[in-house]
Amino acid sequence: MNTISWQRAVIKIGSALIAPDGAQCSARYLLSIARFITTSRAQGKQVIVVSSGSVAAGRSKVPITHTASIAEKQAMAAIGQMQMMANWQRFFDFPCAQILLTAEDLRDRTRYVNIQNTLRELLKHGALPIVNENDTVAVNELKVGDNDNLAAYTALVAQADTLIICSDIDGLYTADPRKDPTATLIEQIDQVDASVYALAGGAGSALGTGGMRTKIEAAEKCTRSGIQTLIVNGRRGEVFDALAEGRVDGSVFNPSQNVAKARTAWLTHTLKTRGVIAIDEGAAQALVARGASLLPSGVVAVTGTFAAGDAVEIRCQQQLIAKGLSLYSSNDLLTIKGFKSKDIAGTLGYSNGEMVIHRDDMAILAPAS
Numbered sequence: 408m409n410t411i412s413w414q415r416a417v418i419k420i421g422s423a424l425i426a427p428d429g430a431q432c433s434a435r436y437l438l439s440i441a442r443f444i445t446t447s448r449a450q451g452k453q454v455i456v457v458s459s460g461s462v463a464a465g466r467s468k469v470p471i472t473h474t475a476s477i478a479e480k481q482a483m484a485a486i487g488q489m490q491m492m493a494n495w496q497r498f499f500d501f502p503c504a505q506i507l508l509t510a511e512d513l514r515d516r517t518r519y520v521n522i523q524n525t526l527r528e529l530l531k532h533g534a535l536p537i538v539n540e541n542d543t544v545a546v547n548e549l550k551v552g553d554n555d556n557l558a559a560y561t562a563l564v565a566q567a568d569t570l571i572i573c574s575d576i577d578g579l580y581t582a583d584p585r586k587d588p589t590a591t592l593i594e595q596i597d598q599v600d601a602s603v604y605a606l607a608g609g610a611g612s613a614l615g616t617g618g619m620r621t622k623i624e625a626a627e628k629c630t631r632s633g634i635q636t637l638i639v640n641g642r643r644g645e646v647f648d649a650l651a652e653g654r655v656d657g658s659v660f661n662p663s664q665n666v667a668k669a670r671t672a673w674l675t676h677t678l679k680t681r682g683v684i685a686i687d688e689g690a691a692q693a694l695v696a697r698g699a700s701l702l703p704s705g706v707v708a709v710t711g712t713f714a715a716g717d718a719v720e721i722r723c724q725q726q727l728i729a730k731g732l733s734l735y736s737s738n739d740l741l742t743i744k745g746f747k748s749k750d751i752a753g754t755l756g757y758s759n760g761e762m763v764i765h766r767d768d769m770a771i772l773a774p775a776s
């Protein structure tokens with residue numbers, strides 16, 4: 408069995424575990440998962456859930472005999488989402504927090520920043536974020552489309568180090584075991600390439616969306632960014648007892664590099680910067696020597712036009728100090744530069760946080776002196 412360690416995980420739970428009979432929410436499989444979540448939090452780890460099941464849970468409340476139309480599915484989702492959230496909440500004495508997203512929300516920089524800030528705040532306050540696609544507003548073109556990929560995007564926004572996909576099967580097999588009884592479990596995957604995709608078949612039940620293919624897509628997105636990805640069988644309670652001790656009874660997709668390195672490489676090499684934030688010597692010192700976030704009090708000038716969430720250079724007397732993602736637009740930064748953090752909300756009428764650039768969203772490029 409493979410072993411892992413982790414600090415912040417996104418746990419994705421498929422419809423077949425939430426509403427196993429395709430009728431309503433059930434505690435049958437969630438008890439072990441909920442216990443694992445509670446144990447992990449007690450160990451000081453952070454957990455975000457991506458939960459499917461709104462359509463499956465609402466299905467019986469929109470009784471039809473024909474194939475459901477989009478509007479009928481959306482009605483099922485609207486009813487089922489409430490039941491699914493209530494079902495989760497009864498396992499915990501800390502608050503569950505509902506986050507409904509569409510692909511559009513993840514593409515839009517400002518909304519992306521807001522999602523990230525909300526997740527940070529929820530984790531800070533000990534709540535359990537529970538994410539699902541906003542099925543009632545999203546038509547196909549605006550959808551991520553399946554919760555495996557949604558969970559991968561959530562892991563990226565949340566800067567998780569681990570994605571755990573809980574399915575109705577033990578992991579990735581050499582072929583769909585429902586069709587090929589000779590298929591064997593693959594415990595470790597070091598690289599997601601065409602040969603791995605070739606193993607994947609479609610969904611195993613009428614409840615699932617995407618089957619193994621979307622799980623491999625999720626693993627590819629995550630491992631590229633340093634996030635290890637697991638596929639485990641959410642129907643087997645002992646899987647979670649093992650996981651609580653760091654042992655994986657399932658498949659592990661190993662990351663190509665660690666999270667911090669992948670993020671630094673992405674910030675440094677991939678992102679196109681839209682402007683420059685000039686900072687004073689004190690702020691430069693705080694960033695480079697103390698690993699601090701950039702506060703508005705250290706900002707002396709702003710050039711270029713950028714939106715909240717865009718990448719910018721951070722310079723001190725022309726020297727390039729760092730690259731990072733600004734939490735404020737260039738316009739708003741021009742207003743709050745030099746201000747104390749506590750005055751941001753009063754001045755702008757809103758706040759994206761007390762810092763201009765969060766430490767986690769910054770790659771330092773100047774050598775420490």
Ligand SMILES: Nc1ncnc2c1ncn2[C@@H]1O[C@H](COP(=O)(O)OP(=O)(O)O)[C@@H](O)[C@H]1O
Binds near residue numbers: 609617
């Ligand atoms: N190579 C494979 N290894 C394991 N399962 C596979 C493979 N190819 C296809 N599958 C199917 O994928 C199913 C899991 O995906 P899905 O039905 O979408 O469930 P979920 O609701 O967990 O997302 C399995 O039950 C299995 O039938």
Ligand SMILES: N[C@@H](CCC(=O)OP(=O)(O)O)C(=O)O
Binds near residue numbers: 461463484552555618
């Ligand atoms: N957003 C949908 C789930 C879509 C989905 O990907 O389902 P699944 O394959 O069971 O994880 C719902 O809540 O019904």
